[in-house]
Amino acid sequence: MRLIHEHVVPPKGGYALVVEKGDHMRITNIEGTQVVDMAVFNAENPREKLSNAWSRSRYIPEDLSKYKPRDRLLPGDNLMSTGCRPLMTIIEETAEEKGVHNLYNRMCNRFLYKVFGMEKDGCAENIARAVEPYGVAYEDIPDTMDLFMNVYRDMDGEQWVYLRPITKPGDYIEFRAEMDCLVGMSNCPEDTLSDTNCRTSAPTRVEVFRPD
Numbered sequence: 001m002r003l004i005h006e007h008v009v010p011p012k013g014g015y016a017l018v019v020e021k022g023d024h025m026r027i028t029n030i031e032g033t034q035v036v037d038m039a040v041f042n043a044e045n046p047r048e049k050l051s052n053a054w055s056r057s058r059y060i061p062e063d064l065s066k067y068k069p070r071d072r073l074l075p076g077d078n079l080m081s082t083g084c085r086p087l088m089t090i091i092e093e094t095a096e097e098k099g100v101h102n103l104y105n106r107m108c109n110r111f112l113y114k115v116f117g118m119e120k121d122g123c124a125e126n127i128a129r130a131v132e133p134y135g136v137a138y139e140d141i142p143d144t145m146d147l148f149m150n151v152y153r154d155m156d157g158e159q160w161v162y163l164r165p166i167t168k169p170g171d172y173i174e175f176r177a178e179m180d181c182l183v184g185m186s187n188c189p190e191d192t193l194s195d196t197n198c199r200t201s202a203p204t205r206v207e208v209f210r211p212d
């Protein structure tokens with residue numbers, strides 16, 4: 001594999017890129033504290049886009065009797081589209097515990113911050129700005145896969161609890177594109193309301209590798 005593209009997304013910033021079929025995209029949590037909200041689209045037809053729910057529940061198990069609607073995605077699993085087709089495959093992740101990413105709660109946005117008295121862009125605005133040149137509008141952005149976000153479902157409290165990421169500096173997750181994919185991402189700017197990003201903001205490295 002050879003490196004064909006590298007970009008460092010600044011703290012609280014957004015970014016978009018096209019990852020061609022067969023290429024690998026690696027997203028590195030440089031300081032280990034940063035959540036990255038990621039939206040994925042079919043680059044040829046962005047109306048087809050990530051479905052977290054189908055990614056969790058539409059797969060072919062080795063043993064059918066062991067099928068379950070999953071709550072985590074692990075290396076080897078596909079990110080499925082709203083057309084129920086694989087967009088990307090998770091190839092590798094280096095964090096000790098696998099699959100610690102948010103697949104349930106929609107990204108932060110200006111509305112959320114306004115509720116708490118802040119005038120500030122969220123991941124939705126960051127991603128919208130990044131994918132706008134590709135013809136994708138704010139309202140067409142799907143629920144994101146929030147990389148490295150450590151969420152815990154408190155059944156007794158009937159709530160989600162946002163914890164610090166478990167990642168160490170330099171931990172990464174790597175995907176292989178199964179079709180040409182447009183990827184929009186945001187370094188989540190939430191640094192006051194919860195421990196999601198350890199109450200700080202950090203950069204993220206994006207690399208694309210091509211098989212020789």
Ligand SMILES: [Zn+2]
Pocket residue numbers: 037107108109122123124187188189190
């Ligand atoms: Zn966010």
